[in-house]
Amino acid sequence: MRRNAHAKIIKQMNIGTLLKHIRAQGPISRAELVKTTKLSPTTVSVLVEELLQEGLVAEIGTGESSGGRRPILLEFQPTSRLAIGVDIGVQKTTVALLDLDGNSLITNSYTPDLSNKQVFLQDIVDYTQQILHASKNLEHNILGIGVATPGLLDRDQKNILYSSSLGFTDVPLYDALEQNFSLPIRIDNDMNAAALGEKLMGAGQKISDLIYVSVETGIGAGIIIDNRIYSGASGSAGEFGHTTVEPAGAPCKCGNRGCLGVMAAEPAILSRAIQMLAIGAKTKISTYHKGSPAQITLEPIVLAAKDGDPVALSITNDCLDYLAIGVANLINMFDPAAVILGGSTMEALHPLGLERVRQSVRQRVLPFHGQRTYTIIPSQLKDRVKIVGASTLVFSEFLDYVDVLTTEEDRDRVDDYRIVD
Numbered sequence: 360m361r362r363n364a365h366a367k368i369i370k371q372m373n374i375g376t377l378l379k380h381i382r383a384q385g386p387i388s389r390a391e392l393v394k395t396t397k398l399s400p401t402t403v404s405v406l407v408e409e410l411l412q413e414g415l416v417a418e419i420g421t422g423e424s425s426g427g428r429r430p431i432l433l434e435f436q437p438t439s440r441l442a443i444g445v446d447i448g449v450q451k452t453t454v455a456l457l458d459l460d461g462n463s464l465i466t467n468s469y470t471p472d473l474s475n476k477q478v479f480l481q482d483i484v485d486y487t488q489q490i491l492h493a494s495k496n497l498e499h500n501i502l503g504i505g506v507a508t509p510g511l512l513d514r515d516q517k518n519i520l521y522s523s524s525l526g527f528t529d530v531p532l533y534d535a536l537e538q539n540f541s542l543p544i545r546i547d548n549d550m551n552a553a554a555l556g557e558k559l560m561g562a563g564q565k566i567s568d569l570i571y572v573s574v575e576t577g578i579g580a581g582i583i584i585d586n587r588i589y590s591g592a593s594g595s596a597g598e599f600g601h602t603t604v605e606p607a608g609a610p611c612k613c614g615n616r617g618c619l620g621v622m623a624a625e626p627a628i629l630s631r632a633i634q635m636l637a638i639g640a641k642t643k644i645s646t647y648h649k650g651s652p653a654q655i656t657l658e659p660i661v662l663a664a665k666d667g668d669p670v671a672l673s674i675t676n677d678c679l680d681y682l683a684i685g686v687a688n689l690i691n692m693f694d695p696a697a698v699i700l701g702g703s704t705m706e707a708l709h710p711l712g713l714e715r716v717r718q719s720v721r722q723r724v725l726p727f728h729g730q731r732t733y734t735i736i737p738s739q740l741k742d743r744v745k746i747v748g749a750s751t752l753v754f755s756e757f758l759d760y761v762d763v764l765t766t767e768e769d770r771d772r773v774d775d776y777r778i779v780d
């Protein structure tokens with residue numbers, strides 16, 4: 360029994376190893392795979408056959424001969440498995456068909472109706488239906504529907520219990536989809552989905568422990584521990600935006616004061632700029648923004664800050680320093696290998712924002728952490744992070760099956776059990 364279990368794990372690991380190599384280095388021949396994976400020729404031959412049958416790889420012609428027959432080349436087939444991703448946003452909701460490389464093959468976006476829960480749900484169903492219809496001959500490759508939504512979910516991850524940004528409580532999201540589609544459905548908080556997206560298809564590949572932090576109109580985080588989303592005991596971990604960073608700070612919607620989201624997200628930057636403009640401060644912001652102070656947007660502030668304007672820099676740096684307090688706390692608490700900074704505000708402030716946070720965090724983490732190899736890196740998936748993340752809610756189980764999630768370190772640990780033939 361134990362032996363069978365081991366054999367199964369080893370087979371999965373070897374399949375995962377092959378798939379990773381074909382995906383990263385393909386088109387590649389079986390002989391080259393033997394060389395790079397150090398698996399035996401028989402193992403490679405048997406398992407490649409399985410990957411061919413599964414449609415995950417394809418033979419795509421022949422390569423250069425190094426003496427004998429010209430070798431047949433193998434290539435990863437990202438469209439062999441697909442997922443429908445739903446990214447529920449307040450301004451824009453996106454439904455897309457995505458492949459195993461995170462590419463959107465078909466995309467549709469709309470402005471959600473937040474005045475009526477039934478209409479809100481029906482729109483999600485209708486747009487998903489449209490994508491399914493448009494998938495045509497690819498439909499049988501679809502593994503499921505993954506939904507990334509703002510707000511708190513119930514323990515079963517079926518209903519949205521509460522979302523302040525959507526303005527809804529008790530939204531039966533799972534049931535609405537389940538009644539209309541026979542595909543598996545996975546729902547998670549958008550920050551968790553984003554973290555998983557970066558982990559599987561973005562900046563966090565090969566990293567087992569990471570935290571994704573998003574800065575936009577609010578601040579949120581998704582935590583990945585040991586390759587898995589960490590949801591907490593009641594499913595609400597990652598409410599990073601409501602950690603207190605200034606006891607006497609401005610009031611937050613949650614009823615508290617000085618929450619990170621209030622002190623460091625985009626509205627905080629804007630309101631500081633409005634104050635400075637209102638008192639007639641001499642700043643380049645006014646060169647880039649001619650209208651009334653109340654109409655200010657992020658762009659002129661960022662442009663002035665990038666010009667080195669001291670007022671603009673003090674506004675952005677003050678907010679980024681609050682963010683850094685939060686990030687340093689995360690690093691001290693979780694010891695992640697990477698913190699990935701994303702969201703439209705961080706995007707607009709790049710690279711100035713990333714540098715400031717790195718510098719400010721360096722001063723705050725424990726000296727021990729200072730010598731560690733944590734990195735603070737920008738999001739790779741950028742504005743696609745939530746839709747790709749939604750698809751990975753579905754893909755992760757499949758990628759798990761082919762063991763793409765296992766890191767090299769895990770692999771070394773069980774190296775003794777490898778098939779040798």
Ligand SMILES: [Zn+2]
Pocket residue numbers: 600601602611612613614615618
């Ligand atoms: Zn709060």
